[in-house]
Amino acid sequence: MAYDHKAIEKKAQQKWEEQALYTTDLTDTERDPYYLLCEFPYPSGDLHIGHWYAFSVTDIYARLLRLRGKNVLFPIGFDAFGLPAENAAIKRDLDPKEWTYANIDRMRGQLKSMGASFDWSKEVITCEPSYYQWTQWLFVKFFEHGLVERRKATVKWCPQDQTVLANEQVSDGKCERCGTEVVEKELTQWFLKITDYAERLLDGLDKLPWREEIKEAQRAWIGKSEGAAIEFPLAGRSEVIKVFTTRPDTLFGATYVVLAPEHALVRTLLSDVDNAAEVRTYLDKTAQKTERERSEQKDKTGVRLEGIVAENPVNGERIPVYVADYVLGSYGTGAVMAVPAHDERDFEFAHVHELPVREVVHREGASLPYTGPGTLVNSGDYAGADSDVVAWDIATIAGGVRTTQYRLRDWSISRQRYWGCPIPIVYDPDGNAHAVPAEHLPWLLPEDAHYKPTGHASPLASSDELRERVTRIFGEGWTPEYDTLDTFVDSSWYFLRYLAPHDTHAFTDRALSDRWFPVDRYSGGSEHTTMHVLYARFFTKALYDLALVSVDEPFIERFNRGLILGPDGQKMSKSKGNVINPDDFVDKFGADAVRIYLAFIGPYNEPGSYPWNLDGVTSMRKFLERIERLTVRADHAALTPELEKALAQANRKIVQDGDRFKFNTCVAALMILVNALEDAPSVSREALKQLLVYLAPFAPHLAEHLWEALGEEGSVHAAAWPVAAEHAEETVAVVVQVNGKRRGSLEVKADTSEQAVTAQALEIEQVVTALAGKKPTRIIYVAGKIINLVA
């Protein structure tokens, strides 16, 4: 090894710490502020290669911006409450708190070993009372303004983790954390009313310059659909069945009505149906199915409510009523009008249960079920009309009301677990909820609770201290809330806390947030598109409405980074044995080589997957060694025009592609520069100094070391970004084409006229041959790039 990376790294990291190089002065008004944010890590244990990719590559940009004169805020913290840490601690028979803090200590050291330029003075840890005091304070604000609600609802429950999950935390019917099949449970829970913001969350996206795929994913998740709410009266009864439909034009084709098994009306009707036993059996069977079983069963199951008859409001037709689990209790009104001819699910159900299929929208050549638009048939006075045109007329005569439905559900935030932020709510003797007054915040997580979940009651219920605390403060008969908050609540506002991490009077600093918020660029994983990023946007809008911040979108730019795969091209996992431990590589090749490898592997501005490649890291180490050898050749000669040009090109490329988050081409530009320097007859100190500044963001330790070796003062990371030399006299290569085909090229001065270029082009032998005596009829000249002679 040509240089001792361990010694170099240690020395450089010490130097930066001593000089407090990365402590951001938030009150500085001289330089432009730039808030660069990475998703803060979950203290799960060791830092893996994905963490390196997330933090060390974003760090390149932080360093680059600082060199270019920005006042950069690049903070770090820990998302420290939550299930995985708690489960891991229980498995090891440790207190979740001890386990979490031990992990934080270890990860801090590992994060520093990357040479990441985080401002540790602003570290936030969400499980610290000084942090969660403000999570609670915000919860109370939301509570006071009606944004928090306690209600009974069917919620997703993870039997393994013994807790409720938010809709966003269920994927493919399984728990996001542990993969267990999720079941539904009826529970009284706290909700954040994110659905109140559905429309604004949608609108806000239009103005954001994010990649379309991120915005589309959020739009799809919010799932806006417009339609009509229509009431179907029940013959001889006072109740009505309210349905939601986006297709009122098919109303004449409704041949039955379906209620979801969870629908409240089912229980009411049960006493009057002729086949109550059969219905009850069906309801019980359905209740035992997991979400997935319900959606994956081959045949659409259901049962008719015998003796109950609904009336189609458009024509008074009497049609049967069914209970079927293909209708979701949680969407729309929990009931649908079934139009088998024009809906695939209704068609399937009608087929199984031998219900009539009546075509009302006709299109030549289309077979049923046909779900597109067409000409109405069997539709009374509307027969012959265009289905799209008269849809709302039909809705109107049926008494339909224009309704907008969202797929988005309110955010369930109660967790029946120990390791989370206590919900700052107490109940009076009558069971009414009251917010814990601000003077009692932080509302501490009791230390005497049995933290293992029992499934019967939340762990906090086992705390005597909590009960006594409530009695002492509020009086006899008052009881605490025993659930804790979903971890995603903690992380929905941490980017504001970085601005005032030690403030004991406010959750953030208003003056600083006016200056620093929103975040300029936020880098994270695509798995958070419909979770954390959505929640953070919701929080910001709510805070804006409470006049606590001045903007209502938290992130100007959002980038989802890619994934590092195992050497076999598969996703890394312990079971596949293809997990790369970054520590081994850092130990062997140095942090700089690993950083620059991760930067070079592919563009950072779009999500992709990159297999880990040992040869790639090795070659980066060799590249760094070439730079080290180069510095030994330093002399005092003046810069040659060639080198000046090469330096200017690298400078411009790194600035431009850095801003685009394309560090792979920045590294390529560095390589081209190093190749040019190696080929040069002499290497001046001035050229090397510039090279080291360009290298510094990518390989911060080696750049610092070589900077010192050249005898330079201070830190290379505090150096001024070189001004790229402008060459007015520069010649440019102009490609000469005949009929769009390349026939040669010319070296001309940039400001050469079209006539002069044409004249020169016509002298090229291949051009003459290609023209074969013809005269160009048209000449297209793009200055400095191309000239095309069309003949």
Next chain:
RNA sequence: GGGCAUGUGGCGGAAUUGGUAUACGCGUACGUCUCAGAAGCGUAUCCCGUAAGGGUUGGGAGUUCGAGUCUCCCCAUGCCCACCA
């Protein structure tokens, strides 16, 4: 099933608003240095052709002086959502 994204050498990838396709690197081959190996250094490396030249960005069509880039159709892959009425 729906939505979005992406298809460029053996591999990762490059190609500002349409303007030299394959930058940079890996791998490979040969050479050099060496007692030998490693490292280093040098040369070559999309395809056909001795060459001149011609062809090539998943396939097909189109717009254009000019298309990897724009439009349409098809194919493949990846991600997200998924009984959402």
